[in-house]
Amino acid sequence: MFMRRFIAFLVFVMPLILSAMTLEYDEFFEDETLNVELIHSGRYGMEFYRIENMYGAGRWAGSKTRLIDATNYGVHRVEVYSDKKLIYSRNYCSLFEEWSTTAAGKRDCRAFEEVVRVPMPKEIIMLRISSKNERGVWKEVFADKIDPSHIGSPSLDRVCRPFPLSYAGDINKKLDVVILPAGYSIEDSAKLRKDIRMFGEFMFSKHPFDGLRDKINVWGVEYFSEYSGIPGLKGSSLESETELGLSYNTFDSPRYLMSENLFNIHSLLRDTPYDQIVIMCNSNVYGGGGIYNFYATSYVNPNNSFVLIHEFGHSFAALGDEYSDNDSDLEGAYKNVEPWQPNITALKDFSKKWKDMIGKGVPVPTPCTPEYEGVVGVYEGAAYSAKGLYRPYQDCLMRSDKPFCPVCVREILNMMELYTE
Numbered sequence: 001m002f003m004r005r006f007i008a009f010l011v012f013v014m015p016l017i018l019s020a021m022t023l024e025y026d027e028f029f030e031d032e033t034l035n036v037e038l039i040h041s042g043r044y045g046m047e048f049y050r051i052e053n054m055y056g057a058g059r060w061a062g063s064k065t066r067l068i069d070a071t072n073y074g075v076h077r078v079e080v081y082s083d084k085k086l087i088y089s090r091n092y093c094s095l096f097e098e099w100s101t102t103a104a105g106k107r108d109c110r111a112f113e114e115v116v117r118v119p120m121p122k123e124i125i126m127l128r129i130s131s132k133n134e135r136g137v138w139k140e141v142f143a144d145k146i147d148p149s150h151i152g153s154p155s156l157d158r159v160c161r162p163f164p165l166s167y168a169g170d171i172n173k174k175l176d177v178v179i180l181p182a183g184y185s186i187e188d189s190a191k192l193r194k195d196i197r198m199f200g201e202f203m204f205s206k207h208p209f210d211g212l213r214d215k216i217n218v219w220g221v222e223y224f225s226e227y228s229g230i231p232g233l234k235g236s237s238l239e240s241e242t243e244l245g246l247s248y249n250t251f252d253s254p255r256y257l258m259s260e261n262l263f264n265i266h267s268l269l270r271d272t273p274y275d276q277i278v279i280m281c282n283s284n285v286y287g288g289g290g291i292y293n294f295y296a297t298s299y300v301n302p303n304n305s306f307v308l309i310h311e312f313g314h315s316f317a318a319l320g321d322e323y324s325d326n327d328s329d330l331e332g333a334y335k336n337v338e339p340w341q342p343n344i345t346a347l348k349d350f351s352k353k354w355k356d357m358i359g360k361g362v363p364v365p366t367p368c369t370p371e372y373e374g375v376v377g378v379y380e381g382a383a384y385s386a387k388g389l390y391r392p393y394q395d396c397l398m399r400s401d402k403p404f405c406p407v408c409v410r411e412i413l414n415m416m417e418l419y420t421e
């Protein structure tokens, strides 16, 4: 009896719920993306946002049914309200936040570019941005009305035309990743074409991404920089390329390869459907970076996709570093509250993490001994801290060039649902 009712629910009610969810998108939004350019400024413990510009940026590539972000990942959250009703939200992290945890960021104020992408509203909406404090509590930082009839145009004329590197289908039901080349001059065009195909394949080179080809669209663009190569390496006299602004030595961390030119990056990609940006940096020197729902970067090594996928683990799946050493003064998670990264725990609220994956008889914390190799446990040393923070496996792609651990695999698969439903 129960089963028959359940089947009736599936057959008759479920499609209604699904179509109601889709209707909700159409009720509030156009099939277009709104790019909001913001200046995010301040220092540790003090931050401000202000809107610089807004423009329409092509078809909406995100899910039309998973409009609300139910995760508690990241440290910022953008919300869209129609009257008092929450109609869209997404969590993310930022370069501002990373900088604010450095020694300089605790002392001096600085301003960073940031772009939030939301579905284009049909009517006036309220845009709210909140940040988490170090105790993990959300606090509103910014709120302003946005009138879609008063949006501007992109400041850059230049725009990249996308082409598919791997196509799985409907952009609303697939994860859309764009690969943006940086540091390729026009003389490097043959190398760019070769490298971008390789990066497109790299996206599927590690488990579980190897099994997700039917769920991910990978887009490429041909973007040529003024100069060949990536500046910022010690002893290098390479000039800084002004439009994309990629450079090693971000925040004085030699291998940290980032850009502060978010306005240009998003503006160049405004004709491309994308949920995630991967920046392919024309250099054979080890380096990269990845910030959750912000972007990922990687150097180019034809023999190894490890850095690319590791950084994509940060930017796409909100995964934290599972290593404990640190070559910069960037701070990791706090030990007195449970970190938000799904693969790191301070054992403050472990039931919300991977406690359900710990087998019978596995001690918590788990000794890092051969006996527990290949066993999901709670191993001390993670997120740049040798003590007080724990990782789920002795080794993992978020720690070194090894396969993703079972906890990270589960998180990647869960995150896929936010884009493919």
Ligand SMILES: [Zn+2]
Pocket (backbone or CB within 6 Å): 322, 343, 392, 393, 396, 397, 398, 404, 405, 406, 407, 408
């Ligand atoms: Zn892991």
